[in-house]
Amino acid sequence: MILLKMIGGESFLEFTLLSEEYLDLIMKWRTSEHVTKFMYTDIEPDLNKQKKWFEKINKDNTQLNWVIVYKDNPIGLISLNNIDYIHEKASSGFYIGELEYSIVSSRILPYFLNFYFFEMKFNKLVIEVLSINESMLKMDYHYGFRKVGTLTQHIKKDGIYYDVEVLEILKDTWMNNYQKYHKLKAPFESRGKNSNE
Numbered sequence: 001m002i003l004l005k006m007i008g009g010e011s012f013l014e015f016t017l018l019s020e021e022y023l024d025l026i027m028k029w030r031t032s033e034h035v036t037k038f039m040y041t042d043i044e045p046d047l048n049k050q051k052k053w054f055e056k057i058n059k060d061n062t063q064l065n066w067v068i069v070y071k072d073n074p075i076g077l078i079s080l081n082n083i084d085y086i087h088e089k090a091s092s093g094f095y096i097g098e099l100e101y102s103i104v105s106s107r108i109l110p111y112f113l114n115f116y117f118f119e120m121k122f123n124k125l126v127i128e129v130l131s132i133n134e135s136m137l138k139m140d141y142h143y144g145f146r147k148v149g150t151l152t153q154h155i156k157k158d159g160i161y162y163d164v165e166v167l168e169i170l171k172d173t174w175m176n177n178y179q180k181y182h183k184l185k186a187p188f189e190s191r192g193k194n195s196n197e
Helices: 020-030 046-057 101-121 134-142 170-179
Strands: 014-016 064-070 071-085 091-094 124-130 146-157 160-170 188-189 193-195
Touching: 020 046, 020 071, 020 091, 064 101, 064 134, 064 188, 071 101, 091 101, 101 134, 101 170, 124 134, 124 146, 134 160
Parallel strands: 014 188, 091 124
Antiparallel strands: 014 064, 064 071, 071 091, 124 160, 146 160, 188 193
């Protein structure tokens, strides 16, 4: 059984900026059934397309992508998208690609939210979740996200339309109501330096 150490704010988690060396692994994860069924799009197992995608997002200052590393093992991906430095908001999403580490998924958000609100000092985070992804929604609500609304029949996959739940969390909510998680810190690699505070 995999256990995540959280005593004293320490963990075996770290977040490494996505680089080309991970593209094979990302492609494997994104084409896995347990991941792709909850994504908006399905991708082809084409490494050249992956490289073009990486080149595009790597030049985009409105998004950041980290590989989630647990005990030196890459296990998933987390991203910030639509980063708005003026209004201090962004959207986000993550997945665990390695099934044997799925238990770790329930502990990703507090580390990420601490980095987002304490380090980046942003004010609001927005996420979109397919309504069929009940376990993810339950976890998001547990960590303070509130439902903003439902985008009805918003995504079409395999001929079926799916609703999308839109959730948000404010910095004040996290700071004032979730202090018990504030000690959970992990290093996030940033462009040009690491963040460990």
